[in-house]
Amino acid sequence: MSLAHDLEALAIDIAREAGDLARARRDVGVAIAATKSALADIVTEADREVEALIRSRLKAARPDDGFLGEETGAESGVSGITWVVDPIDGTVNYAYGIPTYAISIAAVRGEPTPESWETLAGAVHNPMTGEMFHAAKDEGAWLGDQRLAVSTDVGGAGxxxxxxxxxxxxxxxxxxxxxxxxxxxxxxxxxxxxxxxxxxxxxxxxxxxxxxxxxxxxxxxxxxxxxxxxxxxxxxxxxxxxxxxxxxxxxxxxxxxxxxxxxxxx
Missing domain, CATH: 3.40.190.80 (D-Maltodextrin-Binding Protein; domain 2)
Known part of the structure; x- marks a missing residue:
């Protein structure tokens, strides 16, 4: 197995566990912890708890890797791999009970900025639908075990x-x-x-x-x-x-x- 495949498998496992936690916390109610860049840009206590779970699982599995998370910022590593994490993407949806939010976990190589990194693996999990989107570099993108492909012909309607x-x-x-x-x-x-x-x-x-x-x-x-x-x-x-x-x-x-x-x- 390739490194990218191993990173993908880890991202899937942790995203699924993180999704279970996010959904459980949503079921018992959401506490708004703070605002971020603007009054409408909120962070919930669940964001922080889910990111802490993801960070701890990654640290246990790959202690030499770096980490860049929405809630807790950056931590350098020595392996050349950094995990880039959004614990709950769609926090406003999450807070309002709209079932469109996701856990997003990616492993990148190089400096942890989009201009310079190479993305090796990633998982995007919607806990409300159970859908797990995942990919490894040069190994395709998948929804569960179904290989994905972008649309090919948009037709005259646009x-x-x-x-x-x-x-x-x-x-x-x-x-x-x-x-x-x-x-x-x-x-x-x-x-x-x-x-x-x-x-x-x-x-x-x-x-x-x-x-x-x-x-x-x-x-x-x-x-x-x-x-x-x-x-x-x-x-x-x-x-x-x-x-x-x-x-x-x-x-x-x-x-x-x-x-x-x-x-x-x-």
Whole structure:
């Protein structure tokens, strides 16, 4: 077995256990612990507890690896492998009882920044549906034991496109203006509220494309590998030195170039 395959198996096992914990905590009620970047950007006590579980399991299995988590930040390792973790992607959905949230775990090699890392393995698990999306580099993307492939022909009605909006109110006008530019190539838009699941949906052919500005490394680490291993394309604009967060576009090949051009990815 390859290193990537071993990392994938570990990510799957831990994501499933973390998902069980997240669901159990949701069943007994959610306590809002704090806000993050904006008042609407919340963190629950469950986020912290789930991340602590993931971190402890990874530490026990691979003590030399680094860690980058949404809630607890970064810890360097000596192996060259870093785990990039979003303990509950879609926290607002989670807090409101909307069954669209996920545990996202990825193993990357190199500096733990999207511009320089190589993603080796990842898992995205929705505890509410039981779906486990997973991938290892050069070994395909999977939903359980079903191999995934992006859509191939969007047809004359246009592409079904997913998107999201940041929590910073100052970005909303620009987001809405971009929606207006995207709509001529869209059959319709979807806004699920969990980036990792949006990326998994592109990999599974449930969406033809997805774009969003403002994703953090843990939002996209596992999902981007799902997309590329399923035959799709993934692009992330380089930070430009401004306060604007980078833009991400993921899509089947038939849609990617046109959507990237409209979104201003280049």
């Amino acid at each position: 592409a079904l496109i997913g998107t999201g909006f940041g929590y910073d109110p100052s970005t909303h006008a620009g987001d809405l203006a971009l929606v207006e530019r995207v709509m001529p190539i869209a059959r319709d838009l979807r806004r699920a509220g969990a980036a990792s699941l949006d990326l998994a949906s592109v990999a599974a052919g449930r969406l033809d494309a997805y774009y969003e500005r403002g994703l953090q490394p843990w939002d996209l680490a596992a999902g981007s590998l799902l997309v590329t291993e399923a035959g799709g394309r993934f692009g992330r604009a380089k930070p430009d030195g401004s306060r604007r967060a980078p833009l991400v576009v993921a899509a089947c090949p038939a849609v990617f170039d046109e959507l990237a051009a409209i979104a201003g990815l280049a």
